[in-house]
Amino acid sequence: MQPRHKEIIIKYLPAQTVEQVIELITKYNIQLRITAGRNTKLGDYRPPGIKSKTHRISVNGNLNPWFLYLVFLHELAHLLIWNKYKNRVNPHGPQWKQEFSSLLSRLVFSDTLPSDLVVPVKKFSENIKATFASDPGLWKALKSYDKHSHDELFVEDVPLNSYFVAANGKIFKKEEKIRTRYRCLCMNNKRRYLFHPMASITPLDQEIITE
Numbered sequence: 001m002q003p004r005h006k007e008i009i010i011k012y013l014p015a016q017t018v019e020q021v022i023e024l025i026t027k028y029n030i031q032l033r034i035t036a037g038r039n040t041k042l043g044d045y046r047p048p049g050i051k052s053k054t055h056r057i058s059v060n061g062n063l064n065p066w067f068l069y070l071v072f073l074h075e076l077a078h079l080l081i082w083n084k085y086k087n088r089v090n091p092h093g094p095q096w097k098q099e100f101s102s103l104l105s106r107l108v109f110s111d112t113l114p115s116d117l118v119v120p121v122k123k124f125s126e127n128i129k130a131t132f133a134s135d136p137g138l139w140k141a142l143k144s145y146d147k148h149s150h151d152e153l154f155v156e157d158v159p160l161n162s163y164f165v166a167a168n169g170k171i172f173k174k175e176e177k178i179r180t181r182y183r184c185l186c187m188n189n190k191r192r193y194l195f196h197p198m199a200s201i202t203p204l205d206q207e208i209i210t211e
Contacts, residue, residue, distance in 0.1 A: 037062035045078035064145040097128040156197035164201040
């Protein structure tokens with residue numbers, strides 16, 4: 001790895017994880033790309049192909065260092081499964097879950113994590129999901145490392161029938177929960193949408209809303 005690449009990685013990762021990530025990049029011939037924030041995914045893995053002989057992992061550069069590191073491990077688990085099975089298994093099937101669980105379990109017992117992340121990461125490792133947002137405890141613990149995180153609220157944090165501004169700038173009224181998501185009425189167009197409980201929002205004073 002070139003020195004300038006290491007200098008870039010240092011800016012995005014927790015200091016105590018940098019050497020490990022560099023070793024993994026070298027060992028598995030990984031092309032690591034730090035991207036702009038993407039709304040649809042936090043990271044991505046692409047196996048070697050005809051044009052590229054390297055494993056390609058991308059992670060969102062707007063994530064805080066600990067969040068970015070765990071997303072990197074998520075994608076690394078995909079790489080390890082590809083090396084074993086190629087495309088013969090489901091991307092987030094039992095083989096991937098077992099691999100990711102193993103990576104996180106080793107992390108928990110390595111004394112690398114901050115103390116407030118140990119329990120939520122351990123809990124998640126025992127019940128792996130395809131997305132971190134499926135575990136509110138871990139999601140909130142990771143988001144607590146964001147800048148200005150003390151001001152951040154999620155859909156699940158506000159009571160029913162309260163109002164909030166979503167990331168797209170529109171105003172919504174929180175309604176009932178349907179399975180794993182909340183149905184919310186958009187006050188701008190009177191249509192209803194489903195929100196993930198961990199969607200970041202800004203609450204509004206009900207008195208300023210006119211239905």
